[in-house]
């Protein structure tokens with residue numbers, strides 16, 4: 215098969231950026247161009263100061279430093295990159311639809327469709343198109359229809375190669391993937407296209423870690439993987455609620471059941487609830503597909519995973535209000551963490567936002583500290599929620615003006631300032647640095663009784679209780 219020497223990736227986000235940076239680093243013989251419509255994002259990727267890259271991931275700056283300008287390029291000239299590439303990865307966003315048919319459930323494929331139309335219009339020679347974005351099963355069919363609609367004789371092979379990296383460990387996941395997945399057509403040209411992508415991955419991944427399947431299986435594997443992962447979190451969180459009522463300890467249970475090799479130890483950490491751009495969106499998309507194909511029992515089964523997650527976030531917020539004598543109005547609540555998990559600056563669907571919203575509904579004063587998230591981002595998230603009140607508990611809330619929100623929310627660069635004179639501290643993200651704070655100092659500066667609500671079970675409950683804190687964890691009965 216033909217060796218690929220020029221690839222392009224449409225979408226320079228959390229997936230496109232790190233994925234292409236690693237491909238470029240591992241394949242110096244391939245020219246990799248990452249394009250985006252967002253000029254600021256491309257400018258940030260090109261920033262000489264590597265601390266200013268648009269995405270924070272451990273190890274990413276080093277990879278970019280090595281490859282950028284050598285065979286890795288970031289550009290806003292989408293047409294040129296498409297024209298020159300033999301293989302085009304599509305890694306644009308596929309958010310939940312916020313309007314019309316399938317609102318709040320289906321994946322919004324408008325960005326994907328725009329890419330397909332642009333590729334169809336610009337291409338002058340045969341190309342391999344790789345779906346990197348997470349897509350509903352059978353999207354490749356829609357892509358094919360659009361791509362071949364110009365009738366100009368250009369041949370497109372469509373592959374599905376969904377990305378399984380986790381934010382916070384993206385570079386490590388890309389360097390040593392459990393597997394890369396490629397779905398392709400069972401035709402001669404389809405198999406050749408699969409082989410061309412296998413050959414790229416083979417530059418650093420052993421063949422046995424590259425799984426090849428049919429296109430539909432590959433597309434559906436990504437939704438299934440995220441549904442299973444999220445389901446584990448909701449399962450252990452469901453048990454955490456029972457632990458709190460009965461005196462059992464959810465971390466002990468996780469340790470006990472995790473030893474069973476059929477269950478496995480990973481992803482059994484109970485918390486305030488999962489966040490991130492993918493789990494909820496992909497499950498809702500799966501639920502929508504099941505409804506579409508008239509499988510209501512299957513749809514309901516998976517929908518429950520999201521419901522349980524909403525419940526977990528709500529339970530955490532409600533526990534704060536209940537513990538603070540049934541109102542947080544005018545009380546200062548410090549938030550440690552805003553990102554949806556540690557080691558990322560991504561805040562999409564972060565549990566912190568939903569907990570904040572419930573407390574703001576009761577007119578709490580929230581003081582946020584996060585080591586990587588900007589003040590601008592936090593206010594943007596709060597504003598977004600006001601315009602998209604969808605979800606079990608959120609839709610009951612009243613819409614607040616940004617003036618009101620700004621009068622109640624303060625963002626700090628110093629965690630001790632955020633916690634000084636607070637009635638309560640809530641831990642929303644599991645950043646390592648929170649464990650090593652001088653909790654005696656924090657206690658001295660907080661109002662008494664000083665409450666800590668640990669939504670990630672990361673601080674030492676015994677040590678904090680000895681200092682004098684009232685400590686609430688997830689899933690630990692007394």
Ligand code: NAI
Nearest residue numbers: 225226227228229250251252305306307308325347348377
């Ligand atoms: P993102 O929102 O960070 O990046 C998408 C980028 O595509 C944006 O910068 C946007 O400006 C650009 N874009 C949209 N339409 C465009 C067009 N027509 N031409 C050029 N650029 C365009 O999204 P993210 O997180 O990278 O996700 C991308 C896809 O990957 C989604 O389908 C997501 O479900 C999937 N995914 C995400 C993972 C994650 O951890 N974030 C992990 C695995 C898959």
